[in-house]
Amino acid sequence: MAYERLEGGGAPPSAALVTGGASGIGAATVAALRADGTRVAVLDRTQPSHETDGVRSFIADLADPDAARDVVDTIAAEWGRLDVLVNCAGISGAMPVHETTDDAWARMIDVNLSAAFRTSRAALPHLARTRGCIINVVSTIALRGYPAQAAYAASKAGLVGLTRQMAADYGADGVRVNAVAPGVTDTPLTSSRFLSDPEWVADVVGPVPLQRAARVEDIAGAIRFLASSEAAYITGQVLAVDGGVSTSSLSAVPRRPQFASSLTVSP
Numbered sequence: 001m002a003y004e005r006l007e008g009g010g011a012p013p014s015a016a017l018v019t020g021g022a023s024g025i026g027a028a029t030v031a032a033l034r035a036d037g038t039r040v041a042v043l044d045r046t047q048p049s050h051e052t053d054g055v056r057s058f059i060a061d062l063a064d065p066d067a068a069r070d071v072v073d074t075i076a077a078e079w080g081r082l083d084v085l086v087n088c089a090g091i092s093g094a095m096p097v098h099e100t101t102d103d104a105w106a107r108m109i110d111v112n113l114s115a116a117f118r119t120s121r122a123a124l125p126h127l128a129r130t131r132g133c134i135i136n137v138v139s140t141i142a143l144r145g146y147p148a149q150a151a152y153a154a155s156k157a158g159l160v161g162l163t164r165q166m167a168a169d170y171g172a173d174g175v176r177v178n179a180v181a182p183g184v185t186d187t188p189l190t191s192s193r194f195l196s197d198p199e200w201v202a203d204v205v206g207p208v209p210l211q212r213a214a215r216v217e218d219i220a221g222a223i224r225f226l227a228s229s230e231a232a233y234i235t236g237q238v239l240a241v242d243g244g245v246s247t248s249s250l251s252a253v254p255r256r257p258q259f260a261s262s263l264t265v266s267p
């Protein structure tokens with residue numbers, strides 16, 4: 001029996017909301033979705049650094065419990081639909097547990113995890129109508145420990161759990177939920193360290209099989225794919241976009257062989 005491909009190959013999504021879309025990975029995601037003709041709303045506490053046609057910008061702090069619902073309701077009323085939610089807004093902070101205050105812990109969990117929960121809760125009724133999808137931006141630090149990232153790791157690991165749970169709960173309604181886990185990426189969140197701390201750059205790039213940090217476009221491309229109908233049968237997944245670092249142990253290898261000179265192609 002031949003199986004018909006049910007949903008793949010369809011039109012690009014019509015309307016998307018990207019939190020944290022004013023900067024870095026979020027801004028690149030907005031550009032990638034706009035390139036497909038998708039209307040995009042951005043919810044961010046700061047103004048996007050450059051205006052893009054077809055983008056509706058909302059300035060709000062996701063720590064405000066009503067912010068996400070108000071924005072989702074407004075765009076759903078204006079556009080009549082919502083197809084994609086990208087929960088990308090996030091903050092970081094290097095702290096081991098013994099140096100993490102209650103306030104710092106609460107703020108990290110609130111912005112990185114609870115805000116994604118609230119935004120997803122507001123968006124789900126609309127996504128169920130369009131058989132839409134959610135993409136959560138997590139981190140490889142959610143998958144493996146990294147020095148002094150207690151609250152950040154916990155917030156992102158929580159978002160991985162929420163991703164899988166929502167995929168299980170809402171798949172029957174046609175809503176897909178996935179996560180993208182970037183490795184270290186050169187964005188405003190990390191650029192000062194890229195510029196000022198060569199030892200840190202060597203530490204984070206050294207173990208990466210592809211031997212470079214991610215560009216924002218690398219991450220945005222994966223988000224765009226997961227938002228597209230090409231990913232119609234993918235849900236509950238965490239796609240690491242990290243140059244291979246989370247599937248290797250190269251940091252434990254003192255000297256790295258290069259194989260190019262001995263890799264020959266048969267004539």
Ligand SMILES: NC(=O)c1ccc[n+]([C@@H]2O[C@H](COP(=O)([O-])OP(=O)(O)OC[C@H]3O[C@@H](n4cnc5c(N)ncnc54)[C@H](O)[C@@H]3O)[C@@H](O)[C@H]2O)c1
Nearest residue numbers: 020023024025044045061062089090139182184185187189
């Ligand atoms: N840069 C990296 O190396 C890296 C690696 C893994 C994961 N990530 C994740 O990718 C996402 C994007 O990070 P980025 O590197 O592009 O950072 P970024 O600082 O360039 O962008 C984050 C955006 O989120 C917004 N934001 C933060 N708190 C907010 C709040 N309370 N309300 C509304 N908006 C808020 C900021 O204003 C900013 O525009 C984050 O979730 C981050 O944890 C980044």
